[in-house]
Amino acid sequence: MTVPSGRRERKKAATRQKIADTALRLFLERGYDAVGIRDVAAEADVAVTTLFSHFASKEALVFERDDDFEQRLTQAATGRAPHEPLIPALRREIQALVRHCTADSAAPIWRLIDESPALREYEESMRLRHAESLATAIAADPGLPQTTTACRTIARFAIDAYSLAREAADPEAAVxxxxQMIEAAWAVTCPTRRA
Amino acid sequence: MTVPSGRRERKKAATRQKIADTALRLFLERGYDAVGIRDVAAEADVAVTTLFSHFASKEALVFERDDDFEQRLTQAATGRAPHEPLIPALRREIQALVRHCTADSAAPIWRLIDESPALREYEESMRLRHAESLATAIAADPGLPQTTTACRTIARFAIDAYSLAREAADPEAAVxxxxQMIEAAWAVTCPTRRA
DNA sequence: AACATAACACTAACCGTTAGGGTTTAAGAA
DNA sequence: TTCTTAAACCCTAACGGTTAGTGTTATGTT
Structure with missing residues (x-):
């Protein structure tokens, strides 16, 4: 089984994208609850079963790019410059992510999410997944002597920062x-060391 | 509308309890996914619509007592002894809650939850609600000069502690x-003050 | 060319949930 | 007591997300 990047892969990606685009457009036009899966499938000209072979659920249609989020987060931890401390690197990335999703262009999508309990719940459990990935990435750093619990805790805290900041009046200040609180929390886990 | 604690209320509470008990029993016997709402309703001898007038969803049947959890949490914040600092009071309560739900007698229920994605997701969003309540309770304390963001942050962190500790190898040590990390995080929010 | 399989389609169903509309019964007023 | 109101409950039917089962097409491989 060689690297398959041929027509088949391109077609599949195109189908996926068409479904996602159609879904988002319909959701924004008519509202999330007012659009059924059968509507999306019909408008994207695919079968319902095809839609579900690309997306695990209706909610996943809205969070199509969540892999990016996860990757940027773990990259911020594992791919930082040598000797750059962890927390500032995380802070920079989360600041960027918050800026990105509080931008005016993203407002309609987040309004969609805020108004749908199903989407909010889905996003919450997505965040936990992200926190777990981040925790693994942090724990994998051999330069950090922290316990597993400490790593998982800091990862959660970082995701909390993202989530809380997004809802704050001044998101960047909230981050x-x-x-600052996270920095202090992290400091107590490495007994004798300067920042 | 006087205090109505009459027969009607008792019957209603009894019905609710019978549904919850039946549901939990069936779930433990056959597994959460293998038991349908119609099964629970039939076994509890009520109509499906009645079941849903007592519980908002299938998952809610499992977390019947979640109000208790929320109350204990907010009580720990608002009802603590005068001049007792907030964080130790929270730590005590969360330690107790963790002990309570890692007890052997609770093991089957938590296994049920851990094995069902739907239940896990539900619990996650429940925790967020609890964190919000706790944040409100903390923010209402006039003795604490912290910002709203700081209060919401500490509330989240406390809930994280509960959630992470439950999954840790040594839950009490994890709390x-x-x-300790939360204490440090809280300390930086009240500039010049001893513990 | 022949084959294996990934991607897609169609139908029908499952299951949680809700709407609509009716019956009983407790609680309070007359 | 009797009457009235409304809460609690019941039943049927449906809606909408999701999946199983089965078949078709098109792509990459041998």
């Missing part, structure tokens, strides 16, 4: 405020 | 470890 800074919360990361 | 202690995480609360």
């Amino acid at each position: 800074d405020e919360i990361f | 202690d470890e995480i609360f």
